[in-house]
Amino acid sequence: MNGRRFDMLAAGMLVVLLLAALHMISAAVQRSEDLGQWFMPLLLFSVVGLVLLFALVGWNLWQLLRDYRRRVAGSRLSARLSVMFLVLALLPVSVVYFYSIRFLSSGIDSWFDLQVDSAMEDALTLSKLSLDLHKRERLKLTENLLAAIEDTSQTAIALSIGEMRATAGASEMALFSVQGKLLAMSHDNPEVMLPMPPDSGMVQQVVGGADYVGVASGPDGRLVVRCLVLDRQERGIVLQALYPVPESLSDLSKNVQDAYETYRTRAYMRSQIKFTFALSLSLVLALGLFAAAWAAVFTARRLVQPISDIAEGTRAVAEGDYDKQLPMPRSEDEIGFLVSSFNAMTRRIARARNALEDSRRELLNQHNYLETVLAGLSTGVMALDGNGNIRTANPAADQIIGMPVGELEGQPLAILGERNAALLPFVERVDEGLRSAAHVGRAEITLYRGSGRQVLLCRHSALDDDDGDGVGGHVLVFDDVTELVKAQRDAAWGEVARRLAHEIKNPLTPIQLSAERLRHKYLGKLPVEDGKVLDRATHTIVQQVEAMKAMVNDFSDYAKPTRLQLEPVQIDALLNEVLALYEGGTQMLALQLDAPDLTIEADPVRLRQVMHNLIKNALEASGEHGCVVVSSRVGEEEDSGFVEIVVSDNGPGFDPELIGQAFEPYVTNKTKGTGLGLAIVKRIVAEHGGLVHAENADQGGGRVVLRLPALARARAGIAAAAAGRAHGGGGR
Amino acid sequence: MNGFLRKLMIVMLLAMPLGVAADGVTFDRIALTLSDEDRILLDADIAFDLNDTVAEALENGVPLTFETHVQMRRVKAWVWESDVVEHRLRTVLQYRPLSGLYELRNLQGDERLSFATRDAALRTLGRIVGMPVVARAELDLDAEYLVRINVRLDIEALPLPMRPVAYIRRDWKIASDPWEWRLRP
Numbered sequence: 001m002n003g004r005r006f007d008m009l010a011a012g013m014l015v016v017l018l019l020a021a022l023h024m025i026s027a028a029v030q031r032s033e034d035l036g037q038w039f040m041p042l043l044l045f046s047v048v049g050l051v052l053l054f055a056l057v058g059w060n061l062w063q064l065l066r067d068y069r070r071r072v073a074g075s076r077l078s079a080r081l082s083v084m085f086l087v088l089a090l091l092p093v094s095v096v097y098f099y100s101i102r103f104l105s106s107g108i109d110s111w112f113d114l115q116v117d118s119a120m121e122d123a124l125t126l127s128k129l130s131l132d133l134h135k136r137e138r139l140k141l142t143e144n145l146l147a148a149i150e151d152t153s154q155t156a157i158a159l160s161i162g163e164m165r166a167t168a169g170a171s172e173m174a175l176f177s178v179q180g181k182l183l184a185m186s187h188d189n190p191e192v193m194l195p196m197p198p199d200s201g202m203v204q205q206v207v208g209g210a211d212y213v214g215v216a217s218g219p220d221g222r223l224v225v226r227c228l229v230l231d232r233q234e235r236g237i238v239l240q241a242l243y244p245v246p247e248s249l250s251d252l253s254k255n256v257q258d259a260y261e262t263y264r265t266r267a268y269m270r271s272q273i274k275f276t277f278a279l280s281l282s283l284v285l286a287l288g289l290f291a292a293a294w295a296a297v298f299t300a301r302r303l304v305q306p307i308s309d310i311a312e313g314t315r316a317v318a319e320g321d322y323d324k325q326l327p328m329p330r331s332e333d334e335i336g337f338l339v340s341s342f343n344a345m346t347r348r349i350a351r352a353r354n355a356l357e358d359s360r361r362e363l364l365n366q367h368n369y370l371e372t373v374l375a376g377l378s379t380g381v382m383a384l385d386g387n388g389n390i391r392t393a394n395p396a397a398d399q400i401i402g403m404p405v406g407e408l409e410g411q412p413l414a415i416l417g418e419r420n421a422a423l424l425p426f427v428e429r430v431d432e433g434l435r436s437a438a439h440v441g442r443a444e445i446t447l448y449r450g451s452g453r454q455v456l457l458c459r460h461s462a463l464d465d466d467d468g469d470g471v472g473g474h475v476l477v478f479d480d481v482t483e484l485v486k487a488q489r490d491a492a493w494g495e496v497a498r499r500l501a502h503e504i505k506n507p508l509t510p511i512q513l514s515a516e517r518l519r520h521k522y523l524g525k526l527p528v529e530d531g532k533v534l535d536r537a538t539h540t541i542v543q544q545v546e547a548m549k550a551m552v553n554d555f556s557d558y559a560k561p562t563r564l565q566l567e568p569v570q571i572d573a574l575l576n577e578v579l580a581l582y583e584g585g586t587q588m589l590a591l592q593l594d595a596p597d598l599t600i601e602a603d604p605v606r607l608r609q610v611m612h613n614l615i616k617n618a619l620e621a622s623g624e625h626g627c628v629v630v631s632s633r634v635g636e637e638e639d640s641g642f643v644e645i646v647v648s649d650n651g652p653g654f655d656p657e658l659i660g661q662a663f664e665p666y667v668t669n670k671t672k673g674t675g676l677g678l679a680i681v682k683r684i685v686a687e688h689g690g691l692v693h694a695e696n697a698d699q700g701g702g703r704v705v706l707r708l709p710a711l712a713r714a715r716a717g718i719a720a721a722a723a724g725r726a727h728g729g730g731g732r
Numbered sequence: 733m734n735g736f737l738r739k740l741m742i743v744m745l746l747a748m749p750l751g752v753a754a755d756g757v758t759f760d761r762i763a764l765t766l767s768d769e770d771r772i773l774l775d776a777d778i779a780f781d782l783n784d785t786v787a788e789a790l791e792n793g794v795p796l797t798f799e800t801h802v803q804m805r806r807v808k809a810w811v812w813e814s815d816v817v818e819h820r821l822r823t824v825l826q827y828r829p830l831s832g833l834y835e836l837r838n839l840q841g842d843e844r845l846s847f848a849t850r851d852a853a854l855r856t857l858g859r860i861v862g863m864p865v866v867a868r869a870e871l872d873l874d875a876e877y878l879v880r881i882n883v884r885l886d887i888e889a890l891p892l893p894m895r896p897v898a899y900i901r902r903d904w905k906i907a908s909d910p911w912e913w914r915l916r917p
Contacts (some may be wrong), residue, residue: 039895194846215830219843261793272897
């Protein structure tokens with residue numbers, strides 16, 4: 001059972017019980033002899049019931065007021081309807097009550113007008129007069145009876161009292177002493193042993209000399225005349241005689257007395273009677289009012305409930321709750337149709353919402369999938385909108401560009417150039433591609449970064465806009481192919497070197513031998529002048545051939561695969577040993593060794609060659625009075641130890657444009673040399689599983705940083721396999 | 733109970749602080765005595781003092797019903813245990829305009845007495861002489877009993893229109909404080 005139905009049942013039962021109670025109060029007022037004892041309990045019950053009903057009404061009104069203040073849906077309409085119903089009920093009931101009270105008051109007053117008062121008094125007086133005659137006769141008779149008694153003794157009188165009573169027709173006759181002591185009595189009923197006692201006032205009156213006569217009610221309710229007479233012969237006795245009043249006179253007098261008493265009592269109770277009737281009427285009014293108020297609120301709420309539900313439902317739908325279904329009203333009227341239509345509408349909206357939600361979820365999944373794929377790509381992907389503003393970029397793009405491009409969402413692409421001038425070629429080239437009419441484009445862009453040259457292979461695709469007739473955005477895909485290009489170049493140089501070694505070295509020895517034979521054979525035979533020419537020419541040939549041989553040997557060293565003779569090498573000792581060879585020169589050579597106990601597995605011959613090449617390069621770069629510093633230190637990275645050797649000079653440093661290619665063959669800014677020194681260094685370091693790169697120091701001068709693994713894993717095979725990778729690491 | 737005990741009981745009764753009055757009813761004297769038939773009897777003199785409101789109602793013919801309630805129960809009785817004795821003496825006092833007398837009507841025996849004055853009627857109303865309460869044989873001689881007497885004007889016996897007002901107005905609360913005494917028979 002829901003709360004509202006319980007309310008209705010409770011209020012209904014209360015109203016019915018109160019109606020029954022008020023009806024019984026009305027009956028009790030009319031028949032007070034039978035039902036008078038129930039009057040007060042019923043009154044109490046009615047008051048308590050009305051208080052309960054009032055509380056129920058108050059509770060309902062308070063709820064209505066609370067809803068009204070909270071602007072609950074439908075509360076305003078409920079309040080208006082309730083007030084309207086209440087006023088409609090209150091007006092007629094108040095009018096009826098007002099006039100009922102007036103009619104009641106004037107009606108009760110009309111019972112007691114002066115004429116009726118007078119008539120009642122007259123009737124009582126008449127009864128008294130008629131009884132007075134009877135009383136006087138009986139008093140006279142009693143006095144005569146007592147006077148007729150001649151005996152002086154009380155005993156004799158007592159003996160004759162029965163006879164006297166019978167003679168006089170009295171129902172009771174008793175003889176008292178003046179002190180009030182009973183001397184004798186006689187009663188027409190022999191079973192009655194005691195007389196009706198006179199009260200002390202009567203006795204005192206008689207003893208005082210005035211006989212008493214009065215009317216009293218007998219034991220059976222009939223009127224009797226009581227006569228009390230003092231003995232005149234001073235015998236000290238008082239005679240009391242009770243004479244029954246004739247039945248007709250008694251009945252009539254009694255009726256008059258009863259009517260008079262009733263009238264007088266009612267007259268006395270006039271205000272109480274009015275109060276009682278007004279109270280009963282007020283209770284009925286209160287019941288009517290409370291019941292009407294409760295019914296007004298209940299009916300208004302019941303009428304408004306479906307409308308409130310619709311308003312509530314509409315609000316819920318407005319707030320996005322599309323699953324809202326309203327309870328169907330029982331009646332199949334227009335409101336029922338409205339509720340049914342509302343429910344159908346919300347069902348359709350909910351279905352559409354669910355489909356939309358599924359699509360969105362699917363889209364989100366696809367988006368996440370795409371993002372995961374993009375995040376896993378080593379290729380940089382960047383999306384631009386139609387205006388060339390950055391929309392998104394994957395982590396690989398951030399890494400290749402060298403700044404968090406993803407965080408520059410909404411910014412124009414040119415911001416990359418503004419933040420890093422090295423990116424300007426990229427920005428310009430891409431911008432050019434975007435402006436072109438081609439939907440798809442491809443370009444190789446070379447950037448000169450602080451870490452060296454960077455080659456990007458860039459492709460772009462234009463995206464159609466929503467209408468399909470314009471460009472809605474661009475997708476930029478780019479790869480860092482620097483390492484690939486370098487690897488290709490290294491391979492090409494290796495091939496060149498190998499061929500040079502093979503094709504050029506072979507004819508050099510016959511050339512040299514031929515030149516020497518020419519000199520040996522003809523120098524002595526030719527005239528002096530010619531001999532000088534021959535000597536100079538053959539000397540030049542031999543010298544140049546020696547130079548070419550040295551060059552070809554360098555190429556051969558660079559090109560031919562080497563077999564490392566690995567053995568434990570204490571790196572600081574090796575550096576000391578190498579640098580000792582350069583002591584005594586004009587330049588300053590400093591050692592900052594910080595790896596005294598570190599031993600690596602390396603080929604000491606090749607490692608010495610590396611150090612010689614680097615120190616020579618540094619000395620040449622720093623000039624005649626330059627300063628070269630060789631330092632070592634132990635480091636650890638990703639759980640593996642390494643030794644880092646840095647050779648730095650105070651020369652002009654590397655050409656920024658060439659710094660990325662410093663370890664490539666024939667890349668040099670020196671006027672002499674084969675240009676293979678650093679290339680060989682890189683190759684040997686790579687064979688040892690190490691890395692090498694060149695950089696310019698902040699305070700000026702060039703630096704070559706060499707990093708060799710401390711653990712014995714620089715096997716020749718491994719080094720050869722890792723050569724390609726090591727090249728890339730060393731060049732940057 | 734021997735004569736000594738009887739005398740002792742009366743002496744104790746007289747020694748009780750009487751004159752207990754709530755509104756208009758005073759116990760002047762109360763005595764419980766043992767009759768020759770071994771019955772406990774009640775004697776009492778109760779003074780009634782009617783206030784003007786009640787006296788006016790009486791003069792205007794409103795019958796006043798007085799109830800004397802005599803109760804006797806074991807001191808250690810359980811709540812649900814009924815009283816050993818319960819007497820209700822109901823007497824109606826009414827003014828008779830025809831005779832000009834005040835009439836007392838005993839509702840138990842339909843006995844009627846008439847009095848010329850209100851005071852005489854009230855004196856008789858308040859006099860209880862030798863009212864048998866209980867036979868001693870009916871009591872447990874080892875137990876202690878509580879006797880409670882109170883007197884009141886019965887509002888429920890008033891004419892119906894007067895009852896609501898009588899319940900509300902203090903003038904109509906004519907009642908004694910209960911008089912209690914512990915008795916070991």
